[in-house]
Amino acid sequence: MQSPTRILRLDASANPAESASKQLGDRLLQKARLSSGEIDLRQRDLNQGLSFIDPSWVGANFTPADERSPEQRARLALSDELIGELQWADHIVLTTPMYNFSVPATLKAWIDLVCRAGVTFHYTPEGPVGLLEGKRVDIVITTGGVPLDSPVDFLSGYLRQVFGFIGLTDVNIVAADRMNVDAETSFSTAVDQIEQSFSAAA
Numbered sequence: 001m002q003s004p005t006r007i008l009r010l011d012a013s014a015n016p017a018e019s020a021s022k023q024l025g026d027r028l029l030q031k032a033r034l035s036s037g038e039i040d041l042r043q044r045d046l047n048q049g050l051s052f053i054d055p056s057w058v059g060a061n062f063t064p065a066d067e068r069s070p071e072q073r074a075r076l077a078l079s080d081e082l083i084g085e086l087q088w089a090d091h092i093v094l095t096t097p098m099y100n101f102s103v104p105a106t107l108k109a110w111i112d113l114v115c116r117a118g119v120t121f122h123y124t125p126e127g128p129v130g131l132l133e134g135k136r137v138d139i140v141i142t143t144g145g146v147p148l149d150s151p152v153d154f155l156s157g158y159l160r161q162v163f164g165f166i167g168l169t170d171v172n173i174v175a176a177d178r179m180n181v182d183a184e185t186s187f188s189t190a191v192d193q194i195e196q197s198f199s200a201a202a
């Protein structure tokens, strides 16, 4: 019997109720369920429980793993857990709005916690190389007024760069951009993109 597809869902919107990016994430998961059969789902709201890296975190990270004190290991425990989730997943679904032309601060906090030299990427004479591989990444982006891929979209290219940096290059972006201009059209365009991305993958 085929083992279930392991899906990690990450949500960044700070909107607790009618979040468009989370609604589209629900749609995407429905399609993933239909196309993969059985799934094993882990979900994380990035607004809950994350902390920013600080001098004690950086000091712990720069200390060789076998020399870390119990306090330093504890300082890196959340980062280890988040990276463990990424390593576990076959498929990552990230939903995020644009905040001030880029990622919400909670998503940036997550990025800082999972991009770790020697763990998710390493340096080689040819430059940094990502250490994760073989995972599909779907990113749902919503914006109020900024068009995707416009000169002031510092979100979509940045996220592609970050995932590529840790080795994940199979990145599909679904966008409901300019929601404040014509929400209905933006949303239905994104739903169509979801449909197409799964029929293309089938």
Ligand SMILES: Cc1cc2nc3c(=O)[nH]c(=O)nc-3n(C[C@H](O)[C@H](O)[C@H](O)COP(=O)(O)O)c2cc1C
Residues within 6 Å of the ligand: 013, 014, 015, 018, 019, 020, 021, 022, 096, 097, 098, 099, 100, 101, 102, 142, 143, 144, 145, 146, 178, 179
């Ligand atoms: C704090 C904040 C900053 C925002 N900054 C931008 C922005 O820079 N550009 C933009 O197009 N929309 C911006 N928006 C609008 C959101 O991206 C948009 O409303 C999006 O649809 C929200 O997604 P959600 O419903 O999943 O939370 C901002 C919204 C908030 C709350």
